[in-house]
Amino acid sequence: MNPHQTQDTLEQRRWDKHQADMDKDDWISKRADELSLQWPATFNELKNPFLPLSAFAQAAATQKVSDAYENLIWEICLTHAEAEWAERWMLGEVA
Known part of the structure; x- marks a missing residue:
């Protein structure tokens, strides 16, 4: 080859x-x-409806908690998707 x-x-x-x-x-x-999309959209939808309202419920309504929840869900889903990719790659289902 040249x-x-x-x-x-x-x-x-x-x-x-x-x-x-x-x-x-x-x-x-x-x-x-x-x-x-399989997870509740907000942290408030995730909590147990049978727990009485308290300071926890008030704190859960803050933007900081909402952002942390979104980041947690994204990291969980990203890790799961990476594991799925690795499994499908090993099986030859994806290039």
Whole structure:
């Protein structure tokens, strides 16, 4: 092989890997979005309706708690989606 052809081959492999990584990240992100829809939208929907109202309920209504809940759900769904990707990749179901 001449040097130019070797360089072109290496460059094509880099681009193919980059595209595969982008496809993987896109698949994981979409799957995490799907999984997040299975969770209650807010922390207040998650709490037990039989517990009496208290200072806890008032604190749970704050924006800080809402943001923390959203981050928690996203991390759970992202981790689950990454595990699904790894499993499907090992089974040959995704490229």
